[in-house]
Amino acid sequence: MNVSRVDHIGIAVVNLEESLKFYEDILGITCQGTEIVEDQKVKVAFLPVGDTELELLESTTEDGPIAKFIEKNGGRGGIQHVALRVDNIEEAIEEIKSKGYKMIDEKPRYGAGNASIAFCHPKSTHGILLELSERK
Ligand SMILES: C[C@@H](C(=O)O)C(=O)SCCNC(=O)CCNC(=O)[C@H](O)C(C)(C)COP(=O)(O)OP(=O)(O)OC[C@H]1O[C@@H](n2cnc3c(N)ncnc32)[C@H](O)[C@@H]1OP(=O)(O)O
Ligand SMILES: [Co+2]
Numbered sequence: 001m002n003v004s005r006v007d008h009i010g011i012a013v014v015n016l017e018e019s020l021k022f023y024e025d026i027l028g029i030t031c032q033g034t035e036i037v038e039d040q041k042v043k044v045a046f047l048p049v050g051d052t053e054l055e056l057l058e059s060t061t062e063d064g065p066i067a068k069f070i071e072k073n074g075g076r077g078g079i080q081h082v083a084l085r086v087d088n089i090e091e092a093i094e095e096i097k098s099k100g101y102k103m104i105d106e107k108p109r110y111g112a113g114n115a116s117i118a119f120c121h122p123k124s125t126h127g128i129l130l131e132l133s134e135r136k
Contacts, residue, residue: 001092003084007115007133008046008053010081012066012073016043016058019077023047023054035112042066044112055083055112081119083131089116092132096120108134 013019020031027047034045041064047054057080059067069080086092089108097103102121111117111133120130 001095002087004087005085006052007083007085007131007135008055009079010055010057010083010129010131011077012069012080013056013058013077014070014075016045016056019056020045020047023056036060037110037112039110040065046112081129081131083117083133086132086134089118089132089134092134093118096124 011019016034024030024047027049029047031045031047034043036043038060041059041061042057043060044058045056047056057066059065059070061067066080070077093103093106093108097106101124103118103124104121105118108116108118111131114136116134118132120132122129
């Protein structure tokens with residue numbers, strides 16, 4: 001499995017527009033657009049920071065993973081996951097499973113920006129929600 005970089009840091013936010021204002025102000029950049037990823041029940045915005053990105057995530061439903069994260073975090077947002085860039089998501093999933101670690105996703109799923117993604121279970125990562133992301 002070849003991990004080339006931190007693809008993004010996933011930050012759960014209660015209100016995307018509000019949070020965007022802060023990050024655009026301090027980073028001095030303008031977000032290039034948002035995307036709704038139905039499968040994950042999120043609306044996301046990416047903000048480039050050096051060779052990685054901040055991914056701001058707002059829940060589109062009451063029961064999605066981001067809504068749950070915020071609920072469990074006392075109604076506040078926070079760092080919800082870290083994503084690593086891999087060159088082959090299928091190989092990465094197979095390698096992790098073959099080593100006996102737990103994947104949330106055993107098959108790649110659609111990720112923002114047309115990435116192929118899969119999440120490793122926090123049980124296996126000792127407490128971090130780790131996303132693997134292959135970009136075309
Ligand atoms: C758009 C896309 C993209 O980049 O392209 C995205 O990022 S989508 C980003 C949003 N989508 C996702 O996060 C999809 C993957 N996430 C999930 O399937 C879920 O959030 C789980 C990670 C399974 C957690 O679900 P849920 O909270 O319902 O289960 P649970 O309460 O039983 O939690 C299971 C264990 O994981 C821990 N846990 C839960 N969320 C966690 C997080 N964000 N970071 C670290 N640990 C976490 C809990 O404390 C618990 O550990 P203990 O039992 O020790 O207390
Ligand atoms: Co992500």
